[in-house]
Amino acid sequence: MGFLFQFPFAVVHVFLLLPCSSTAVLDAVTPTQPLIDSDGQTLVSKDGTFELGFFTPGPSSNRNRYLGIWYRNIPVRRVVWVANRDTPATDSGSSLSVDTGNRSLVIVSSNKSVTLWSSNATASSNHLVTSLVAELLNTGNLVLRDQNDTSNSEEFLWQSFDYPCDTLLPGMKLGWDSKSGLNRGLTSWKSPDDPSTGDFRWGIQVQNNPEEFMWKGSERFHRSGPWNGLGRSGAPELRDNPVFSYKFVWNEDEVYYQYELKNKSLISIVVMNQTSYLRQRLAWNEGSQSWGLYASVPRDRCDNYATCGAYATCMVSESPICECMKGFKSKSPEMWEMAEWSQGCVREKPNNAEGFVRYSELKLPDATHSWVNKTMSLGECRNKCLQNCSCTAYANTDIRGAGSGCSIWFADLIDMKMFSTGGQEIYIRMPASELGMYSRVKEQGDSNICRKEDLELPLIDLHKIVDATANFSDSNKLGEGGFGPVYKGVMADGQEVAVKRLSSDSGQGLKEFKTEVILISKLQHRNLVKLLGCCIQGDEKMLIYEYMPHRSLDSFIFDKGRSRLLDWGKRFDIICGIARGLLYLHQDSRLRIIHRDLKASNVLLDRELKPKISDFGLARIFGGDNSEGNTKRVVGTYGYMAPEYAADGLFSVKSDVFSFGILVLEIISGKKSRGFYHSDESLNLIGYVSTSC
Structure with missing residues (x-):
């Protein structure tokens, strides 16, 4: 995937597979063939990947029985879906059967007097249903369909993928379907031993510019940022790669997020953790025969919702991590000094002018109070913003190619995170008095090299370069030229770079440094190396290039x-x-x-x-x-x-x-x-x- 986050391994609900002497494997559940718990019956997908059956989580003293789906050939059972999560059976006499009258699946108690769970038909059918059958597909999707209907193999009367629990499987949709009214989201288990509905949720908020949120109860604690055509603006590293492909569909009929595994031999799932504010990607490690933690969200304090409040950017590598944007000041300096930034920042002067300042490498702000047009150009978007005195900022909705679409904000700009690379551009409304003063350059003097002549070359802080190169470790040294040594570095977001560091005893000096910055930043050709940014801090002068893995000719x-x-x-x-x-x-x-x-x-x-x-x-x-x-x-x-x-x-x-x-x-x-x-x-x-x- 190109990145790996290290977190303490959180508790996930796994159970040892216990042998069952009388297990019977079914390939379908029909009106005449129910799945009976006491007989040890299970329903298995055709390729043998997934299995559906009754189980008891946690210690042997727990008498509750649930119907769930898990990977069949993995020795450590990881339940990925539960039918009756809030209505468990209390003994092993219950069964899953097909109710032809209601065209549904039902779980009934041992004496068949109580219906513990029932599915509802999701899809409408204009023809007479003659032969209902429930099957477990190779994707892990439990479906109810008409066995005699061959007109559309993908149309089901009901499917478990429309009602996810705490796990998102490859191919499963997270989001809304306007035709059926479905809102597919994940909800954590209450505890590792209790699959009932927990406190933590992950879903898509669809009004205006859709984006993913995570909640505890009704309180937001993480936001992904709007989808920008390539990925989430709040997670620039999560884009298509050799392992995963990501998809975000947004039209009048549906809005959903989906991922697929390019290598079908791999097993990886996304889970809402039940004991902490985490969404985790787990991967099965065949060598260690265990589930391993691949990535986790939130990744840091800046991933938490609105850590810095309004009109402030958050960058975890900075100290303090929160900084008011240019033209703004902290709303409560006293709280700011105490590292409590949630009250955010306010304008230093009234916003009475028609001007904008461009910020780059950002996670776009909360789009709840925004307006979207997918066909406008960026220039049209600017004019639209100027026509409304309540408009606070604008940006492209799609950054592919030259950019397209228009997103306009009408409220305070909240929950913005700064990245070293890969973030998005946004244009923020500013008073005229601030426009002339604004500059992204924090250093004076020679640091203007990287900003003059309309270069707009990103400045990268020294400590980020130090971290990326392991303090200019000899093991990362690629070579040395007339300019000075060159080091390989890996930025915080996983991007590999080459860092040219001007040596104090180099035969080249500030003049050559300026020449290289001015020239290469303006040149764009596939046979010229790409300059990503520069660093000028104190006596240090460095150029950051794209990394060439095969080095020099x-x-x-x-x-x-x-x-x-x-x-x-x-x-x-x-x-x-x-x-x-x-x-x-x-x-x-x-x-x-x-x-x-x-x-x-x-x-x-x-x-x-x-x-x-x-x-x-x-x-x-x-x-x-x-x-x-x-x-x-x-x-x-x-x-x-x-x-x-x-x-x-x-x-x-x-x-x-x-x-x-x-x-x-x-x-x-x-x-x-x-x-x-x-x-x-x-x-x-x-x-x-x-x-x-």
Whole structure:
């Protein structure tokens, strides 16, 4: 999944499977074949994955009997659904049968005098039902259907998936169906030994912009954030990945959330924990033969609902974790000092102007008091907000592509969490007096580098980089160049990054740092490395790039073992990729850019061995028709420098082309330009190639 949260393993309701000498396995329950508890009968899905039967939770002194579903071939029973959770039988004489008159399933007591539980037909049928049958599907869904109706195999008179208990299985829907009036949500067990309805719930609130909530009783304690086309705005790490796929459907007929397992051999479920404020994803570990905790929500204090109150952002890595937004102040400074932030913040000045400030990387605020239009553009959304003096903020509802849709807030902005990356943009209404003062830059002086010239490059706090790199541990060091050391880091949300740290004794300084920030933040090409942010704090100056798992090209072509991974087709693709990136710099970008330090160690390889040109600290920008320059300070790497540049300081696009030619020779030959020596003819690499052709 790409992330793993560590939490103390909470209590979940599991029971040892006890052997039953007279167990009888059924493949269906019919009007003439009930499922009888005293006979030890169970109903099993066709593939043998799930089993339905009567059970007693907890100690042997507990006499209550329930009808439930569990995974059949797992030695530690984990009940995923209970029919009569609030009306248990008190002995083993009860049974599950089909009631043809009411077209339902019923659990009756031992003397058949008391109906303990009954299903209601969910789907309406226009034809005469002639042969009712109850089956347990391979998904774990208990269904009641007409055995003779072959017109629609997916239409059931009733199904357990419409009435979940505390567990969400793959393929199960969490949410509303307007046609049937169903509201599918999870409710915890009362205790590990008592499956009756507990206090904790998880469901979808559908008014305005739908989003998931968790409640204890009527009190909210967690909110997911609205779905933004890719995932929940409050959980940017929960997006489609090699293990899970996530789905959120929102139309006039239904609103629901659903997940699927891409690898069907895996077993993973989502459970509302009965003893704490937690929703947990559990996974079955075949090696340890136990259920393990994969992830849990809320993950931290900032995941708790409205921790910081109104108009404040929460970031768990900060101290304090709550901060008023620009133009706002704490409503109760005394309580704020005592680390009690729930009263939130208030505006410092009246909101009497028509202006907005953009905030990025946020969990969008509570959408209960909002308005939504799925077809508006962001510009139309802004105008709509300006037309209503009660509007406090606006944002896109869908962030895929260029963004689309409009969400407008009309009340205080509550429950906002700040992420290092992956959050969403929102535009918050501000007085004119605040608009000119606003800046996301907290540091003065050199920190403006990352914000000037409309770069809007995210600033990342130093302590986050320290945490991500394990305090710049040697084990995370990827290498070192003229700029300084480069470290691998893993951000709090699981994103892998490469951190270039400017060394105090580096041959490059603030000028080169500025050049790289200005250039790479404006350049967008698949063969150029992507800059994610920068960090300027005290004497520290760092650039944070996307992480390239295969590192630099030189680690492949000059290594006897790894070079075997590069066949001629792959080497040709790498050469073409570098050429495309260089062509973009020289001709296709808005400004002509000369790299001046193109070499194998400055070409990075992604997971698919696609090349990306990096390290723009020595680059030069030319406007108009200018394409060459002169310098007294010759910088770069000997062996790759064009003769006129090394001797006289003259550089142009031809200088980069010369470096590219050397690089092509290295890729083909696997030999370094610097250090190559042919003993017979005393030639370097380029001389040897020229005499051999």
